Amino acid sequence: MKLAIIGSGKIVHDFLTITKDLKDTELTAIIGTKHSQDVLNQLQDQYHINEVFTDFDTALATGDFDTVYVAVPNFLHYTFAKKALEQGKNVISEKPFTVKYEEFLDLKALAEKNQLVLLEAITNQYLQNYLDLKKKLPDIGDLKIIESNYSQYSSRYDAFRAGEILPVFDPKKGGGALMDINIYNIHLIVGLLGKPEQVEYLPNIERGIDTSGMLILNYGTTKVVAIGAKDSTAPIRTVIQGNKGSIVVNGPTNEMDSFNVYDNDKLLEKINHNIYPHRMYQEFVEFERIIRENDLEAAEKHLNHSQTVMWVVKEALKSAD
Template sequence: MKLAILGAGMIVKDFLIMVESIPEIELKAIIGVEQDLETMKELQTRYSIHAIYTDFDECLNNETIDTVYIALPNHLHYIFAKKALEKDKNVICEKPFTLSLEELSKLEELAEEKNVILIEAITNQYLSNYKMIQKDLSNIGDLKIIECNYSQYSSRYDQFKKGIILPAFDPKKGGGALMDINIYNIHFVIGLMGRPLSVQYLANIEHGVDTSGVLILDYGTTKVTCIGAKDSSADIRSTIQGTNGAIVVNGPTNMVRSYTKQAQTQAAEEFNYNVHEHRMYEEFKQFAKIILENNRDLARQRMQHSKLVMEVIDLALKSADLR
C-alpha cells in the first residue's frame, strides 16, 4: 500500500506511532493546511514520509500513491473521499464514514464504478479479542441484555459551555456524543447482532447537539443500550448477559484490550488475544492485505456493516430530532 495521509491531528500522530510495524505500508505523503506545515515537517522527518502537500488535488495527481487515509473532522469525510475516489485512489476513511447513509451510498457507487477499495477505519471490528467475543457468544446461552457505556468528560465541553463551539460539539460538523464516541458502541453491537428491530435515541441536547445520550436497540429477545457521554464520566465498560453467563469488556469498545467470561457456575476468566498493543495495528494490517490483493468481496462485506451502522445512526438522529 502506497499511502497518502490526509490530516495532521492527534489520530494521525497516533497512527504513525504504529504504522512502522507494518512494512507493507509505504508512507508516500502527508496532506494538510498551511498552518500544519511545521507539524507535518516534524512528522515527515520522524517517520520518513516521502512528501508534504498543502494542495490535495496536487497530491492526488501523484501516480505513485494508490491509497488515501482520511483522518479529518467528520463533516469533511464525504467530500475528500469523493475527490480521492474520482482520481481512482483506494480510500480508508475514519469513523464515522459519512454523516448519513445517503452520502455513504453515493461513495459506495463511485468506488464500484472506479473499481477501487473503499473501507472504514473502525478498530474494534478487526481486533482479535472482538473476533473471539463473536465466537464466545454461543457459550453464554441465549442473549438477554447488552450494555455498552463509553462516557468520557470532554475538555471541549468546558469551552462549549462558554460558547466556544469546536467541531466535536458542532452539529453542522457532525459533532455530538452519538457520532463521536457512542459510534464505537454501535459498531461493537452491530458486529455481534446485525440489524435491530427498532432504534430509539434518548439524548441530552444543548444548543442543538447531543452532549450525551442513551441509544436503545431492540432485538426481540435481546435488549441493548449504548451509552455515550461527553458531558460526564463513568466506568467505561460493556457487558453481554446470557442465560448461561456473561462477557465483560473493561475499557472502551474501540480498544477491547481484554475481556472476561464467566459461566453461571464457574469462576471468571480473563482473555486477551490481541496480537499488538496498538488498537489500530490489526485493522491496518488487514487493510494493507485487502488492497494488495484487491479483495473487493471482503471490502464489500465491510461496507455492508458500515452501511448498517449509518442506517442506525440516521434512525437515532431522527428519533431525537437531531440534524
C-alpha cells in the same frame, strides 16, 4: 500499499506511532493545509514520509500513492473520500464514515463502479479480542441484554460550556456524543447482532448538540442499551447477558483490552489475545492485505457492516428530532 494521509490532527499523530511496524505500508505523502505546514514538515521528518502537500488536488494528480487515509474532521470525510475515489484511489476513512447516510451510499456506489477498495477505520472490528468474543457468544446461551457504556468527560466540553464550539461539539460538523464516541458501541453491537428491528435515541441536548445520550436497539428477544457521554464519566465497559452466563468487555469498545466470561457469578476465564499493544495495528494490517490482494469481497463485507452502522445512526438522529 502506498499510503497518503490527509490530516495532521490527534488521530494522525496516534496512527503514525505504529507505522514503523506496518512493514507492507509505505508512507508516500501527508496532506494538509498551508496553515498546518510546520506540523506536516515535522511529521514528514519524524516518520520519513516522502512528500508533503498543502493542496489535495495537486496531491491526487502528482503524488505516488494508491490509497488515501482520510483523517480529517467528520464533516469533511465525504468530500475528500469522493475526490480520491474519483481519481482512482482506494480510500480508508476515519469513523464515522460520513455525516449523512446518503453520502455513504454515494461513496459506496462510486467505489463499486470504479472497482476500488473503500473501508472504514473502525478498530474493534479487527481486534483479536473482538473476533474471539464472537466465538464465545454461544457459550452464554440466548442473548437477553447488552449494555455498552463509553462515557468519558471531554476536556473540550469545558470549552464548549464557556462558549467555544469546537468540531466535536458542532452540529454542523458531525459532532456530538453519538457520532464521536457512541459510534464505537454501535459498531460492536452491529458486528455481533446485525441490523436491529427498532432504533431510538434519547440524547441530552445542550445548545443544539448531544453531549451524551442513550441509544436503544431492539433485536426482538435481545435488548441493547448503548451509552455515549462526553459530559460525564463512568466506568467504561460492556456487559453481555445470556441465559447461561455473561461476558464483560473491559474498557472502551474501540480498544477491547480484554473480556471476562462468567457462568452466573463465577468467573470462568479472562481473555486477552490482542496481538499488538496499539488498537489501530490490526485494522491497518488487514487494510493493507485487502488492498494488496484487491480483495473486493472482503472490502464489500466490511462496507456492508459500515452501511448498517450508518443506517442506525440515521434512524437514531431521526428518532431524536
